[in-house]
Each structure stands twice: as C-alpha cells, then as structure tokens.
Amino acid sequence: MSTINTFHLPDLGEGLTEADLVTWTVGVGDTIELNQVIAEVETAKASVELPSPYAGTVVALHAAEGDTIDVGRPIIDIDTGGEPVDGSDVEAESAAAAFEGETERVPVLVGYGVAGEGTSRRRRGGTAPRVDNPPSPDSATRGITPADAEGRRRPLAKPPVRFLAKQNGVDLAAVTPTGRHGEVTRADVTGYLSDQKAPPEGGAHADADVVGDPTPATPHLEETRTPIKGVRKHTAAAMVSSAFTAPHVTEFVTIDITETLELLDRLRAHRRFAETRLTPLALISKALLIALRANPSLNSHWDEDAQEIVTKHYVNLGIAAATPRGLMVPNIKGAERMSLHELAGALVELTTTAKSGKTPPADLAGGTITITNVGVFGVDSGTPILNPGEAAILCVGAIRRQPWEHQGEIALRSVTTLSLSFDHRLVDGEQGSRFLADIGRILSDPFELIALG
Incomplete structure (x- = not known):
C-alpha cells in the first residue's frame, strides 16, 4: 500500500516567516527514518536542521537548494506505506525545542499544516538555480542523478563550507574530503584554492613552445553579486x-x-x-x-x-x-x-x-x-x-x-x-x-x- 504524506516547512518560531534551503541531505528514492535530518535551512537567525516527521521513502522534493521558502509551503513528499498522518495534531512545543538547539529529537515540528500554502522564491535576478545534471526518470526512481550513476553521492559538507565553496566557484565534488565522516572541510576548500592558484610545473612560461592557436583568455571578472539572504x-x-x-x-x-x-x-x-x-x-x-x-x-x-x-x-x-x-x-x-x-x-x-x-x-x-x-x-x-x-x-x-x-x-x-x-x-x-x-x-x-x- 502506498500513502504519500507531504511535509511543509514548519513554523520555526521567533516570528520568522521564511527560510533559505541550504542543502538537502536526502534524495528521491532514499529510505528515511523518523526524525532523520532531511535538510538544512538558514533563517535570519541561524542554521537549522529539519528532522522528518515521517518514516518511509522520499517520493519528491519540492524545492531546490538556494530557494527561499515561505513557512507552510510543501517541501518534500514521503511514501509512508500506510495510513496518512494528520498534520493538524502537531504540537507547537516540538518545533520550538528543535529550533532552539535542544539535542533531544522530537517526532514532529510545529507549523506542519499551516493554513494557506506559501510560495517559493528563486534567487533575485529572475533566474532559477542552475542544475548541471538534472535527474533522468530512471535515476530519479533510485534517488541519484546521472552524475551519481557510478556510485558517487553528493559531497558532504557543512553549510559554511558550502557557502565558502560557492563564493569561490569551487565544485565540492572536485575537492578531496579529509573530515572524520568523509565530509569536505574548510581546510580542504582553502587547500584546493591554493593548489589552483599555484603556477604549473616548469614556470610561468612552460607552455610558451606549444604550437597552435592560443586558448582565448577568460574575460576579467569585473564584479561579483552576492544575494542578501x-x-x-x-x-x-x-x-x-x-x-x-x-x-x-x-x-x-x-x-x-x-x-x-x-x-x-x-x-x-x-x-x-x-x-x-x-x-x-x-x-x-x-x-x-x-x-x-x-x-x-x-x-x-x-x-x-x-x-x-x-x-x-x-x-x-x-x-x-x-x-x-x-x-x-x-x-x-x-x-x-x-x-x-x-x-x-x-x-x-x-x-x-x-x-x-x-x-x-x-x-x-x-x-x-x-x-x-x-x-x-x-x-x-x-x-x-x-x-x-x-x-x-x-x-x-x-x-x-x-x-x-x-x-x-x-x-x-x-x-x-x-x-x-x-x-x-x-x-x-x-x-x-x-x-x-x-x-x-x-x-x-x-x-x-x-x-x-
């Protein structure tokens, strides 16, 4: 039996009405447990981990990393394989506990089932976040993308490290992780940047004798725009x-x-x-x-x-x-x-x-x-x-x-x-x-x- 339950962005307290989706920690097709962290979001106050109120299989993700999501907006569909869960009975205290950083996990979060579903807003400038490898129908059913087809999962990294990589145009998949749990650390990213800036072997003019048309130079970057979020x-x-x-x-x-x-x-x-x-x-x-x-x-x-x-x-x-x-x-x-x-x-x-x-x-x-x-x-x-x-x-x-x-x-x-x-x-x-x-x-x-x- 298949029963789809939708989890909405909960009311995170402190008068906050929206959050930025920093990273998903699960993908379509993944089997997840009750209270497993499914995403990290950033509010105007802090970075917060969202635990799942359901156990089951991820069917769909309704937001992309980088989206600004209003409280009450659907973010993920989970097949619980049983009776649908009534979100109207969610207790307010549980979200406050999770949001205030208490270590005890609670089964559900306040804000589930908020009246009136909000909307998602993309990055300013009118363009949606770029997806380099959109999932194919076959890969989506397995919870992977074509880039993951050989067994590679999305690189593990904390939000501040992802932010550093994004600011410097670094693809985390290209960085060798040294963290205890296989995650990319800040030192890994800075080390990668240093290696990229190092001159090639043989000195600055090592390629001077190469015959053929020169590679067009990369235009000088005149400015960088950073969304205020x-x-x-x-x-x-x-x-x-x-x-x-x-x-x-x-x-x-x-x-x-x-x-x-x-x-x-x-x-x-x-x-x-x-x-x-x-x-x-x-x-x-x-x-x-x-x-x-x-x-x-x-x-x-x-x-x-x-x-x-x-x-x-x-x-x-x-x-x-x-x-x-x-x-x-x-x-x-x-x-x-x-x-x-x-x-x-x-x-x-x-x-x-x-x-x-x-x-x-x-x-x-x-x-x-x-x-x-x-x-x-x-x-x-x-x-x-x-x-x-x-x-x-x-x-x-x-x-x-x-x-x-x-x-x-x-x-x-x-x-x-x-x-x-x-x-x-x-x-x-x-x-x-x-x-x-x-x-x-x-x-x-x-x-x-x-x-x-």
Missing part, C-alpha cells in the same frame, strides 16, 4: 533600523592595561585555568559587568509602545562575532552571576559555536549589552552601531606596546582604546561617561577584578 539580510535590516531609530553617541578613552595583562599571565599559570583558554576579552567582559553594577542605565532598553525605559537586572552579554555566515551577536545568558572562570569558558564555547555556524536562535535573542572586539583585526577604535533593543555597545581596540607616562616617567606600556556607543534616549552623557571611565579604571588597576569579581 539569511543572517546577512537580517543584520543589514537590524543595523539600518538601529542607526535611524536610536540617537547614537560615541565616546572614547585610551588606557594603560599593562597590569591587567600581567594579571592575565598569572591567572593562565594557575591550575584553576589549566583547562580554560583565558583571553583579554574575558577580563574586559568582567570589567564591564562590574561597571554595570554602578551604572544600570547602560543595561536597559526603550519600550516604544509603552513609552518606558526598561532597566534589566540581569545581563545577557552579547559578543559580536564574524562568522562564515556574516556578523552574529550571540549572548551569554546571566553573565552577571558568573565567576571569571565560568565567564571565560562561556566565551570560548560561544565563539567556537558561532564560527562553526551552529549557534541556536535562542542564543541570538535577548541580549542586553554587547562587546565588539575590532582589535583582533589590528584596528585601534571604532564607532559601533547598537545592537537593536540595547542601550550600549563597547568597542575594544588593538592592544599596542607604546611609550606612556607611568609613575612620573616615560615607559613602554600596553595601551588600548575603548569606545562606547550608547542610546541617548536611555543614557545621559554623564552616565555614559562614568560607565566608560569605570571600565577604564578597572582595567588600568585590575584590583577590582579580584576584589569584586
């Missing part, structure tokens, strides 16, 4: 909204942090931090958290509807991170309650997860104040734009050794510049100045990091 689209909209709704003020202070770096070296040598990567950012974050105790207005937001200032008595500390998917600002929940050791561990976990592209949406929501570290790029300072809904963002510049007045003499010291942007509706100039000065004082003389941390 997913996280980058969300970031752009959020930054424009923030810049034009919150009156920004930015202040600067340059400080001597030699003693903080000396403390950092001593802490790194302590057995307590033997298993934890301790960075200057951890001490700067701790200094900010201490300074917030005396300056709570910097940890607030403007409620436009109620026309109220809402001061938070908890700190969800956002850390701006450059990732393969664009700028992301995951945050550490309840950072004000953490010891330095706990904070350092949370920072390592946060940045590692963000760079792998696996930050769950729950970690991107609810931030109360943010730190951005432009010093890692060798930049001295900046005027950062506020993360929407927050009152302040601290920018950390590069740490440089330079001559500085110390105890009445000129000495070579470690110096950095901090800049603070804040919302002038929420924070007066005096409050912002005191907060920035307090952070600078703590980092110049880190006694308070020990006494109050």
